[in-house]
Amino acid sequence: MPPDASVRLSYALAAVCDDLFAATEPYGEDDGVVRSLTTEHAIAVLLIGHQTKVITVLQLSYAG
Known part of the structure; x- marks a missing residue:
């Protein structure tokens, strides 16, 4: 994933x-x-x- 898309995902x-x-x-x-x-x-x-306050990424799809 390009850096710009990665940063946007991190903020989201x-x-x-x-x-x-x-x-x-x-x-x-x-x-x-x-x-x-x-x-x-x-x-x-x-x-x-x-309850655990954990978010798990099950699937990540990128379309550039």
């Missing part, structure tokens, strides 16, 4: 830490556990650990 992931539901969209059924994060060039599928 930081925004998820600040406000999960404002920064992401439901992925499939809105269960609040699997969410989608979209930037200009990347889409990340995230697993949200509400």
